Amino acid sequence: MAERYDAVIVGGGAAGLMCALTAGRRGKRVLVLEHANKVGKKILMSGGGRCNFTNTGTAPANYLSANPHFCKSALARYSPWDFIAMVERHRIAYHEKELGQLFCDLSSKLIVKMLVDECQAAGVRIETGHGIDALHHGDGDDAPFRLHTAHGNVATPALVVASGGLSIPSMGASGFGYELARRFGHRVLPTRAGLVPLTLSGKHQERLHDLSGVALPVTASCNGQAFSNQMLITHRGVSGPAILQISSYWQPGDDLRLDLLPGRDALDWLLAQQRQRPAAELKTVLGETLPKRFAQRLCELWLANKPMKQYNAPELKQLAATLSDWPLVASGTEGYRTAEVTLGGVDTDEVSSSTMQSKRVPGLYFVGEVLDVTGWLGGYNFQWAWASGHAAGLAV
Ligand code: FDA
Numbered sequence: 001m002a003e004r005y006d007a008v009i010v011g012g013g014a015a016g017l018m019c020a021l022t023a024g025r026r027g028k029r030v031l032v033l034e035h036a037n038k039v040g041k042k043i044l045m046s047g048g049g050r051c052n053f054t055n056t057g058t059a060p061a062n063y064l065s066a067n068p069h070f071c072k073s074a075l076a077r078y079s080p081w082d083f084i085a086m087v088e089r090h091r092i093a094y095h096e097k098e099l100g101q102l103f104c105d106l107s108s109k110l111i112v113k114m115l116v117d118e119c120q121a122a123g124v125r126i127e128t129g130h131g132i133d134a135l136h137h138g139d140g141d142d143a144p145f146r147l148h149t150a151h152g153n154v155a156t157p158a159l160v161v162a163s164g165g166l167s168i169p170s171m172g173a174s175g176f177g178y179e180l181a182r183r184f185g186h187r188v189l190p191t192r193a194g195l196v197p198l199t200l201s202g203k204h205q206e207r208l209h210d211l212s213g214v215a216l217p218v219t220a221s222c223n224g225q226a227f228s229n230q231m232l233i234t235h236r237g238v239s240g241p242a243i244l245q246i247s248s249y250w251q252p253g254d255d256l257r258l259d260l261l262p263g264r265d266a267l268d269w270l271l272a273q274q275r276q277r278p279a280a281e282l283k284t285v286l287g288e289t290l291p292k293r294f295a296q297r298l299c300e301l302w303l304a305n306k307p308m309k310q311y312n313a314p315e316l317k318q319l320a321a322t323l324s325d326w327p328l329v330a331s332g333t334e335g336y337r338t339a340e341v342t343l344g345g346v347d348t349d350e351v352s353s354s355t356m357q358s359k360r361v362p363g364l365y366f367v368g369e370v371l372d373v374t375g376w377l378g379g380y381n382f383q384w385a386w387a388s389g390h391a392a393g394l395a396v
Pocket of ligand 1: 012013041043047051131162163164341370381385
């Protein structure tokens with residue numbers, strides 16, 4: 001005999017737990033199946049252990065998707081302020097770091113505890129350490145999804161796929177959601193690592209790798225998008241928030257540019273330096289505004305170093321162009337091992353934007369990162385997980 005649940009949620013991550021507690025509060029009988037040994041592992045490791053749980057500036061423009069309109073409805077119906085209200089109800093202290101990014105003062109564990117407590121209060125059953133061994137779907141039944149699990153057989157009219165993307169396999173990430181979507185005839189758009197460090201190779205890597213650990217503010221631009229924030233040089237390439245952000249818009253072969261003097265007109269600045277300190281060498285002048293070792297390296301390999309007064313007008317113009325539009329030739333990304341998110345995924349054209357229900361298979365839902373909706377760095381991905389989980393939790 002199969003045990004009947006109103007909804008079975010596969011994946012006890014951010015979106016799955018939010019969907020579960022929302023449905024549970026409506027009196028639905030809900031089972032969460034999580035194959036890792038505990039729920040919310042990515043929440044625990046997020047934000048350096050302090051979980052950047054939302055962004056107060058969340059807007060549809062902060063998301064990448066083949067259908068940029070898809071995320072609008074769910075985001076409008078569950079805002080950052082709704083999640084903040086729950087955080088405050090649980091007396092979790094938080095602060096804004098920058099740019100609307102809210103972090104726990106103490107630990108991400110508090111966010112997971114809050115979600116689990118809410119699930120418990122709503123009567124949700126959570127099973128960890130087990131996924132689905134087999135899944136059958138029968139038409140015409142009032143509970144058409146039949147699942148074999150280590151805890152026995154389960155039947156449900158609503159199967160919610162909340163199994164996330166492919167990033168950080170060691171934390172439980174799997175391609176389960178994509179395989180299940182394909183099995184039910186859903187299109188899955190090509191996936192790739194997003195919010196991920198970029199790698200350099202050959203002479204590009206040789207020229208920078210010994211500067212590993214050096215950080216500087218840049219504006220990184222690619223394919224019509226630009227992000228101003230810190231860049232960090234690593235042994236393998238470049239990372240830091242500006243690079244992670246632009247990585248989601250970059251693909252091998254794309255032109256990626258860095259403004260090394262963000263917020264300044266490079267030519268005006270160089271002219272002012274020439275007027276004020278004609279005898280100073282370029283590397284000295286640059287070394288006072290950029291990290292010294294990086295400025296030296298620029299002057300050794302990319303810019304001709306000499307006293308400021310010796311640059312003529314065309315040379316200054318050329319210097320300004322190089323400093324404000326420096327081409328960075330990346331060879332690839334560090335991949336899913338270190339990526340924060342997976343771009344692409346279940347095509348949103350075949351999913352209802354208000355309920356997250358499949359338009360092909362009644363009772364099948366997709367929430368969170370498994371869908372082709374990917375946020376910028378800064379709390380947007382959790383906000384999507386909360387909003388899409390909430391939308392499905394109201395519908396199952
Ligand atoms: P999520 O990955 O959270 O959950 C999916 C769950 O399904 C997992 O628990 C997994 O084990 C389980 N699962 C997979 N296959 C299964 C199967 N076959 N059976 C049963 N269970 C299965 N975002 C943000 O907004 N702010 C931040 O600070 C960060 N920080 C951050 C740091 C790091 C290191 C990473 C990797 C990611 C972030 N993110 C982030 C991104 C954020 O973690 C991510 O977008 C959300 O967790 C996505 O929520 P989901 O619930 O969709 O997937």
